[in-house]
Amino acid sequence: MLISRRQKPRSQSISNGEGACSPLITFLPQSPLLCANPRSNPNPSRSSALWKRSGGRSRGWRWIATLLRSCASATKPSSYSDDEIDSMKGLFKSKPRTPADVVRHTRELLVFVDLNGNVSSAKRDEKMIELSKNIREMKSILYGSGDAEPVAEACSQLTQEFFRENTFRLLIICLPKLSLETRKDATQVVANLQRQQVHSRLIASEYLEANKDLLDILVLGYEDMDIALFYGSMLRECIRHQSIARYVLESEHMKKFFDYIQLPNFDIASDASATFKELMTRHKGTVADFLTKNYDWFFPEFNQRLLSSTNYITRRQAIKLLGDILLDRSNSVVMMRYVSSKDNLMILMNLLRETSKNIQMEAFHVFKLFVANRNKPPEIVTILVTNKSKILRLLDGFKPDKEDPQFEADKEQVISEISALNG
Numbered sequence: 001m002l003i004s005r006r007q008k009p010r011s012q013s014i015s016n017g018e019g020a021c022s023p024l025i026t027f028l029p030q031s032p033l034l035c036a037n038p039r040s041n042p043n044p045s046r047s048s049a050l051w052k053r054s055g056g057r058s059r060g061w062r063w064i065a066t067l068l069r070s071c072a073s074a075t076k077p078s079s080y081s082d083d084e085i086d087s088m089k090g091l092f093k094s095k096p097r098t099p100a101d102v103v104r105h106t107r108e109l110l111v112f113v114d115l116n117g118n119v120s121s122a123k124r125d126e127k128m129i130e131l132s133k134n135i136r137e138m139k140s141i142l143y144g145s146g147d148a149e150p151v152a153e154a155c156s157q158l159t160q161e162f163f164r165e166n167t168f169r170l171l172i173i174c175l176p177k178l179s180l181e182t183r184k185d186a187t188q189v190v191a192n193l194q195r196q197q198v199h200s201r202l203i204a205s206e207y208l209e210a211n212k213d214l215l216d217i218l219v220l221g222y223e224d225m226d227i228a229l230f231y232g233s234m235l236r237e238c239i240r241h242q243s244i245a246r247y248v249l250e251s252e253h254m255k256k257f258f259d260y261i262q263l264p265n266f267d268i269a270s271d272a273s274a275t276f277k278e279l280m281t282r283h284k285g286t287v288a289d290f291l292t293k294n295y296d297w298f299f300p301e302f303n304q305r306l307l308s309s310t311n312y313i314t315r316r317q318a319i320k321l322l323g324d325i326l327l328d329r330s331n332s333v334v335m336m337r338y339v340s341s342k343d344n345l346m347i348l349m350n351l352l353r354e355t356s357k358n359i360q361m362e363a364f365h366v367f368k369l370f371v372a373n374r375n376k377p378p379e380i381v382t383i384l385v386t387n388k389s390k391i392l393r394l395l396d397g398f399k400p401d402k403e404d405p406q407f408e409a410d411k412e413q414v415i416s417e418i419s420a421l422n423g
Helices: 044-053 056-075 082-090 099-116 122-143 152-162 167-177 180-193 203-210 213-223 228-238 242-250 253-260 266-281 284-307 312-326 329-338 342-352 357-372 378-386 388-396 405-419
Strands: 010-015 021-027
Touching: 099 122, 099 152, 099 167, 122 152, 122 180, 152 167, 152 203, 167 180, 167 213, 167 228, 180 228, 203 242, 213 228, 213 242, 213 253, 213 266, 228 266, 242 253, 242 266, 242 284, 253 266, 253 284, 266 284, 266 312, 284 312, 284 329, 284 342, 312 329, 312 357, 342 357, 342 378, 342 388, 357 378, 357 405, 378 388, 388 405
Parallel strands: none
Antiparallel strands: 010 021
16 A cells, blocks of 8 residues: 555554454554655655664564554454354365265266376276275165164165176276276176165166176186186176076086196185085075086086096096085986986995095995885896995995994995895
């Protein structure tokens, strides 16, 4: 502001918050120090001298700044209440994201990762961190966090948005590009979503029925060591839906499981075995139809690749699974066909001679089906009679680690049946 001698004295004031005004600076028209325009100063030589004696421009501005700070502090409230502070903080808080918002943002990040997955940059790293946080947040919504239980409405919103577009597809495709911990979180999210019902509908099942090619990706994941366990876990959750299990059973992928189960990597082989067992036991009617239609290739492959494997773990898991399949009432027709084959009987008799008691016990539960068959084919009878003494001697030494009355009863029945056979 320019001050001249011809101007009248005046004051500028500010409110102190209570309706009163306090002077900020009173400008004196006679003060040569504040005369910024030399033309308006009637006595420039006197003004210049005073300016120099006062320490020059720097000191003059320091003096003015001191006055300003003094006036400002005089008008500042001494303190705010806690409620007033909280109220002011609330003005700057962002609106909480809904579960649908989290999914939409996750989808945008997955699209970015899919398009820029192999490009290393600061922006990509930042997006990957955001994606990990979002997937972790989805997990917290679906499973709850700490002592907080999941909210049904939030889970419903998340599920609907997740399967509304291609979020599931993007997550599966981008999984190899995610960090280890994020892969674990994503796997748990997918597992939970398979169980979520929205208005009594399993949206996940409907989505997978329309996108069955995703099952092909998951099955073939066993061929990639880095993602095999994650894809395997997702696959087992997906085949909880009967229509999806039927698709896998009827696909060419079923034959691949005989390879996957014998992979050199123990963890992956065990995971493939767990998935194979789930496929062969969960949906009984579907499994019975599959075995009836595919008996001619399935059981020869099962006998040769699994029951006759050189790997102890493979043999043990296979004979246990075979017992579960044949002893299920849904598979009674398949069971009668299996126990009428002399080739199958020879394999079981060899397993009875295993040094492993666990394999022996599981083999016995299948072998007893051959003996209990009231309509044994002549070739089966011939084999049993020819090996009668060896079988009886072997069975006589069968003793489980723990007392098992049912096993003892079954053993006595088998011994009685074989003893009564005549060639």
